[in-house]
Amino acid sequence: MPLLALNGIRKRFGTHVVLDDVSLSVEAGEVVAVIGRSGSGKTTLLRCINGLETIDAGSIVFADKPLPPGGAALRELRREIGIVFQSYNLFPHHSVERNITLGPTVTNKLPLSEAKAIALDVLRQVDLEDKLAAYPAQLSGGQQQRVAIARALAMRPRLMLFDEITSALDPELVGEVVKVLERLATSGMTMILVTHEMGFARRTADTLVFMHQGKVWEKGPPRDLFAAPKTRELESFIQAILEPND
Amino acid sequence: MSRDFEWAEFLFLLGAMRWTIVLSLVAFVGGGIGGIVIALARTSTHKVLRGIAAAYIGVMQGTPVLMQLFLAYYGLAVLMGVRLDPWPAVTLAFTLYAAAYLGEIWRGAIEAIPRQQWEAAAALPLSPAAQLRHVILPQAFRIAIPPTVGFLVQLIKGTSVASIIGFVELTRAGQLMVNVTFQPMIVYPVVAMLYFILCWPLSLLAGQLERKIDAALGIKRHP
Numbered sequence: 001m002p003l004l005a006l007n008g009i010r011k012r013f014g015t016h017v018v019l020d021d022v023s024l025s026v027e028a029g030e031v032v033a034v035i036g037r038s039g040s041g042k043t044t045l046l047r048c049i050n051g052l053e054t055i056d057a058g059s060i061v062f063a064d065k066p067l068p069p070g071g072a073a074l075r076e077l078r079r080e081i082g083i084v085f086q087s088y089n090l091f092p093h094h095s096v097e098r099n100i101t102l103g104p105t106v107t108n109k110l111p112l113s114e115a116k117a118i119a120l121d122v123l124r125q126v127d128l129e130d131k132l133a134a135y136p137a138q139l140s141g142g143q144q145q146r147v148a149i150a151r152a153l154a155m156r157p158r159l160m161l162f163d164e165i166t167s168a169l170d171p172e173l174v175g176e177v178v179k180v181l182e183r184l185a186t187s188g189m190t191m192i193l194v195t196h197e198m199g200f201a202r203r204t205a206d207t208l209v210f211m212h213q214g215k216v217w218e219k220g221p222p223r224d225l226f227a228a229p230k231t232r233e234l235e236s237f238i239q240a241i242l243e244p245n246d
Numbered sequence: 247m248s249r250d251f252e253w254a255e256f257l258f259l260l261g262a263m264r265w266t267i268v269l270s271l272v273a274f275v276g277g278g279i280g281g282i283v284i285a286l287a288r289t290s291t292h293k294v295l296r297g298i299a300a301a302y303i304g305v306m307q308g309t310p311v312l313m314q315l316f317l318a319y320y321g322l323a324v325l326m327g328v329r330l331d332p333w334p335a336v337t338l339a340f341t342l343y344a345a346a347y348l349g350e351i352w353r354g355a356i357e358a359i360p361r362q363q364w365e366a367a368a369a370l371p372l373s374p375a376a377q378l379r380h381v382i383l384p385q386a387f388r389i390a391i392p393p394t395v396g397f398l399v400q401l402i403k404g405t406s407v408a409s410i411i412g413f414v415e416l417t418r419a420g421q422l423m424v425n426v427t428f429q430p431m432i433v434y435p436v437v438a439m440l441y442f443i444l445c446w447p448l449s450l451l452a453g454q455l456e457r458k459i460d461a462a463l464g465i466k467r468h469p
Contacts, residue, residue, distance in 0.1 A: 052365055078371035089366035093384045093463055102380055103370035138464035155370065 001064065003028045003190055004049065004159060009058030011044055011214075018044045020214040021058070026207075028158070031185045032192045033201035033222065036211035037237060042194040045211070046161045049192070050083045063158065079107065082152030083161040086168050088144040090136040096123070096147050097132045100154045108155070115154075122150040126180050142173030146180055153184075160184070162193040198241055202226055210234045251427045256436065262419030263440050269415060270402045272337050277344020277401075284349025286378075289356045299349065306346030312407050315339040319411045332413040340405065347397050355390035356382060388459050395452035399445045416440060 002025035011019040019041045026032055034042045047053040049060060051067055051074045060067040062081065068074045090099050100122060101115035110118075123129045126146035136144055145165055152160060162181070166174045178200050185191060185204045195201055201208055201222055208222040212233045218225055229235040249255075287299035306314070319335040322328045330338070359382050367377040409418030420437035424430045 050369060052368065072373075075371040075373065078369065083369045085362060085366065087362060089362045091363065091366070091381055091385075093388070094380075102372070106372055106376050106380060107370055135462075135464040151370075 002026055003030075003063060004192075005059075005061040006045075006049070007059045007061070009048060009055045009060060011041075011048060011053060012056050018214050019048065019055070022211075022214070022216055023058075024209065024216060024219070026159070026190060026192060028190050029188045030190055030207060031205045032207045032209060033205035034192065034194045034209045034211060035196070035198070035201065035237070035241075036217075040211040041214040042211050043163050046083065046163050046192065046194055049159075050081055050161055051078060052083075075107070079155055080158045081161065082155055082157035082159070084145070084148050084152050084163065084165050086164045088136070088141075088148045088168075090144055090148055090151070092136050094135075095132070096128070096134050096136070096139075099136070099147060100151045103151065103155045118154050118156075119150075122153040123147075125153065125183070126150045127176075140173060141169045142176045145169065145173075145177050149177075149180055149184075159190045159192070162191065162195070164194050164196065166195070166197055196241065198226075198238070210237065212237075248428050249426055251423060251429045251432045251436075255423050255427060255433075258423060259416065259419050259433075259436060259440060262414055263416045263444070265414065266402065266405050266416040266441075267444065269336060269340060269405045269408065269413075270398070273340035273344045273401060273405070274348075274398055276337070276341035277346075277348050280341065280345025281348030281352055284345060285352035285356060288349065288353040303346045303350050306343055307350070311339070311343050311404060312410065314343055315407060315411060318342075332408070332411050335411060336405070336408040336413050340401070340408070343404075344397075344401055348394065351393045351397060352386065352390055354393075355386035358389050359385050388456070391452050391456050391459075395448055399448055402444055402448075403441060 004024075004026040006022055006024045009019055009022045010017065022041070022045060024032075034045065036042050044053060048055050049062075049067075051070070054069050062077060065077060067077060091102070094102065097116065097119050100119040101112065104110045104115035104118055105112055119132065120129060123132065126149055128143060128146055128150065131139060131143065131147070136147070139147065148165075165181075166177050169177065174197070178197060181191075181193070181200065182204050193201075193205070205222050208218075208220060208225045209216055210218040210225065210229075210231075210233075212231075218230055218234050225234065226238060229238060284299045284302065287295040288303070290296060315336060318339040319330060319332065322330055322335075363381055363385065364377060367381040372380065405415055406417035408415055409421065412418070414422070416437055420433050423433045427433060
């Protein structure tokens with residue numbers, strides 16, 4: 001039984017169909033990298049899985065439960081689905097520690113001492129245990145993104161969603177975030193990543209999904225897809241990514 | 247028989263200034279409570295609530311505070327047979343007036359918080375009330391400091407219209423002193439100076455508070 005199953009989901013913004021009959025299943029421990037051009041529906045797909053967007057048709061089943069459209073039932077399920085955004089979205093008025101303990105204390109009702117222990121633990125996982133007392137504005141982009149990962153991990157999710165989390169970073173800061181992602185993947189975390197880091201996708205992902213015009217255009221092991229794309233669209237996309245100046 | 251503007255007359259102005267302060271504080275606190283309700287109603291997903299709050303703000307901002315004061319003082323007497331003394335009438339009028347303006351200022355501050363902050367809080371997943379309490383309102387507070395203090399300064403100066411219905415605050419006390427001393431060029435500058443002493447430190451305080459918050463959060467300010 002997959003941990004996550006998307007069955008024929010469809011999402012429209014006005015008359016524009018962003019996701020068109022998307023089906024995908026993700027097993028526990030699987031790492032799925034989603035690639036595709038801008039506007040292909042990658043980010044919307046992640047937002048639908050987390051319930052930040054409601055779907056117009058189809059179903060999303062997580063851990064055998066259909067994703068509720070909203071309210072307390074959705075919040076209950078969201079505890080197990082962490083999401084990290086492209087622009088970090090840390091809370092600037094809270095210290096790193098409070099950014100991380102907020103979910104465990106307010107949502108999970110854990111005592112502060114326990115939440116602080118979790119904060120330290122997840123910060124160690126992203127090599128930032130010395131930044132507990134810092135505020136987001138005092139950190140580099142890479143550090144902020146790692147704190148955002150730690151904040152999501154503090155909820156002990158079963159599935160992690162990453163939405164182009166290295167896209168807003170300076171090139172020299174990408175490596176530190178990718179390292180954390182690779183470590184997470186090795187630890188057995190189920191992950192879906194929208195990414196442009198082809199090297200990472202090739203090395204780490206179990207499954208590569210190429211989206212085009214709101215559909216899952218191609219899907220399979222990354223090495224196979226990179227070596228022998230079945231469609232012209234994927235071939236030209238890979239070419240454009242690998243040789244951007246051609 | 248006139249008298250000079252001396253120490254006793256100055257003390258009379260100071261005594262009246264106390265009522266300017268009390269009226270401003272009561273209107274600010276009462277209006278602040280109402281303002282929070284209005285700001286939350288204006289930013290809620292509930293259409294009817296949003297509409298009611300918008301209509302209230304529209305009426306209060308679209309009519310002069312003097313008319314609101316007259317309505318509270320004379321209107322209630324005519325419509326409901328309730329004759330308010332000047333003090334409750336000015337308190338009511340200024341509280342309702344402040345609630346509309348503060349509500350609108352704070353609505354703007356809440357809406358200035360990027361949508362991504364709401365989403366990050368929702369993803370944690372905080373309840374809507376917890377999102378407001380822990381994420382949105384603390385950030386909106388910082389944004390709201392300058393316009394809120396700006397409005398408080400306006401409110402303090404605006405309380406001078408309460409003199410119209412005979413409420414003796416600083417401006418009314420000044421008029422009374424001019425009537426007995428015939429020295430407007432002494433009395434009114436003193437009255438103005440007293441308003442200035444009330445208002446100027448508030449602006450300084452607001453700037454200091456902003457800088458303090460920014461420093462605590464490690465936010466660099468533009469020079």
